[in-house]
Amino acid sequence: MPSFDIVSEIDINEVRHATDNSNRELATRFDFRGVEASFEYVDEKVKIVAEGEFQIQQLLDMLRSQCTKRKLDPKAMDTSAKIDITGKKHTQWVNFKQGLEQDTSKKIVKMIKDQKFKVQASIQGDKVRVTGKKRDDLQQVMQMLRQAELEQPLQFNNFRD
Numbered sequence: 001m002p003s004f005d006i007v008s009e010i011d012i013n014e015v016r017h018a019t020d021n022s023n024r025e026l027a028t029r030f031d032f033r034g035v036e037a038s039f040e041y042v043d044e045k046v047k048i049v050a051e052g053e054f055q056i057q058q059l060l061d062m063l064r065s066q067c068t069k070r071k072l073d074p075k076a077m078d079t080s081a082k083i084d085i086t087g088k089k090h091t092q093w094v095n096f097k098q099g100l101e102q103d104t105s106k107k108i109v110k111m112i113k114d115q116k117f118k119v120q121a122s123i124q125g126d127k128v129r130v131t132g133k134k135r136d137d138l139q140q141v142m143q144m145l146r147q148a149e150l151e152q153p154l155q156f157n158n159f160r161d
Helices: 012-028 053-069 102-114 135-147
Strands: 003-007 038-042 045-050 084-086 089-096 119-124 127-132 155-160
Touching: 003 135, 012 038, 012 053, 045 053, 053 089, 102 119, 102 127, 102 135, 119 135, 127 135, 135 155
Parallel strands: none
Antiparallel strands: 003 127, 003 155, 038 045, 045 089, 084 089, 119 127
């Protein structure tokens, strides 16, 4: 019986490359001359340091742009962490979402069941497995999920007949 897995994964090496490219771009930006600002890749997270909140937002946009150039979905960036202010420095940590959380998995399964596709969806850890009798049904599920507005990027792998 045909099946596939719905996962949410990013290439962490591409995050490191995007961080390095952002640092290079930062060095050439005229509006950041003489300003203490930097990107640092630490334990699968990116630390952004600047002198003000407005500059933090500019640096986030710069990182988002570099991630897009490296074919990383910007939806994987989690910027919900609070900005730490210590003296003259503002620090923002950016996490990258890996794997499907339980709530997101339940939401995906509910969306599939609401559409009444002739498939079964089951949650297996941090992924959702979808099985059906016809490949066309599975491809319809993929198409529906690509158009859905979820907080996370989705990939489809292990497509088997």
